[in-house]
Amino acid sequence: MHAKNRIPSSGHSTPSPPASPLRSPRYRHGRKSGRFSPFQPGRTIAHRLAWLLLSVLLRRQGIFLFAPLIYISGMLLYMGTVSFDVVPVIKHRPAPGSVYRSPQLYEKLKIDMNADNSSADAISTIWKNSYKGGEWRPCVNKSFEGLPESNGYIYVEANGGLNQQRTSICNAVAVAGYLNATLLIPNFHFHSIWRDPSKFKDIYDEDYFISALKNDVRVVNKIPEYIMERFDNNLTNVYNFRIKAWSSIQYYKDVVLPKLLEEKIIRISPFANRLSFDAPPAVQRLRCLANYEALRFSSPILSLGETLVARMKELSANSGGKYVSVHLRFEEDMVAFSCCVFDGGEQEKDDMKKARERGWKGKFTKPGRVIRPGAIRINGKCPLTPLE
Structure with a gap:
């Protein structure tokens, strides 16, 4: 039993698909001028160029096989023009406070320091009473009790x-x-x-x-x-x-x-x-x-010290005989032990290295010990120079 067919057959039992309707000539161009057409009104030049490049790649898929080869060849040609004898030097900017710059700072402040006509005597304030109206007094109370038997x-x-x-x-x-x-x-x-x-x-x-x-x-x-x-x-x-x-x-x-x-x-x-x-x-x-x-x-020593003190008082008449004694402690062993770097250049580094080995054999050259002068200076552990 066969289904009814309104289209007359020509003797074949297999039904034929319906014929496509004819279109008007003015609409036949629509398949070629779809929404991806580079010439569609309203498209920018960039859009058109991108569409053309994409269409070429899609139509010529074989170019994808040669793209890696072209890229590698280009890189080899470029690397052949680079000289490996010259190694680029990367300069690292030192961290703030890691380099000794007191001489430069002093040059900036020297003019203002010399122009300061203040008559205030800052040294005299040192001998004023302590915090909140207290007074300076000895903190050691002597003991008069007997001592127990010694342990050794x-x-x-x-x-x-x-x-x-x-x-x-x-x-x-x-x-x-x-x-x-x-x-x-x-x-x-x-x-x-x-x-x-x-x-x-x-x-x-x-x-x-x-x-x-x-x-x-x-x-x-x-x-x-x-x-x-x-x-x-x-x-x-x-x-x-x-x-x-x-x-x-x-x-x-x-x-x-x-x-x-x-x-x-x-x-x-x-x-x-x-x-x-x-x-x-x-x-x-x-x-x-x-x-x-x-x-x-x-x-x-006491006699010599008393002579020096008397001389200092005599020369400090403008401050009532008061003065401040400062021990710089900026000697070779102190500077060498600190492992700090100042402005003496390579000669200073070499001298301090020899001083460390001479005074503390092997202490600073132990395996695994790393000396970081910049970090030491940032932490405030470098001795003050006479200028500072």
Whole structure:
């Protein structure tokens, strides 16, 4: 059974599709002038060029096979014209504050500084009363109580320059008092740069030092014979602690005291900066007592100092005899140890490198140690120059 067909057949059983209707000649151009035509009214020149390029690529798809080859060939031709003998230098701008520029800054400020006619005496304000109307007064109250039996003897070697040695003496007094030990007069380590053979009594008044501390810390200038016989009368045979810098006072109590009770005498070398600043008030009190009361210069140094002070007062008549004393501490060892770079160029760097190796063999050349002078200066750890 066949479906009815209104179109007459010519003997074939398979129906034929209907014929497409004829279009008007004016509409036959529409297939070629669709919406992608580059000549469509309203299109810009850029749109037309893009359409032409896209149509060429779509009609000539084989060009995609040659595009990578063309690109690689072009790159090879370009690289062949580049000289590899010249390596471009990238200049990094130093971080603010990482370079020593004080001379340049001084040149900018010098005119204004010289033109300043202010008569105000800024130095005189230093001696005014402290914050909120307070007054300057000693913070050390002397003790007159008896001392308990000593736990043993402590012998320290104060290394470094004069400033480090003085700090070591104050720290030794504080540690000995805290551990209830007897302090042997500290020995000054012979400095490889200063080469000063002076002993404690050559710089400080030894008898006055012992007397000023008698109510707080026992101080002696000699170890009893019965103890020294155990070590063949040689202090280098005494057990030596090598303590890390800035150790806490609790470390001395937990680690050093047990050995002191066992041996009755211990040695600590080196001792510069071996006690933390963060210490209980009782420890700080002993530090201050040693620094401001017990340490007095020997007679020759004291006499010379009094002469210099009298001369300074005489020359400071305009300020009522008041003056400020400044120790620049800008010596070779100080600059070398800081690892800072100033304005001396390569010669300065070479000299400071030699000074570091001469004074602290291998300390600054250990594997893995990186020295960053710029970062040190940014952190404010460079010593001030005389100009600054």
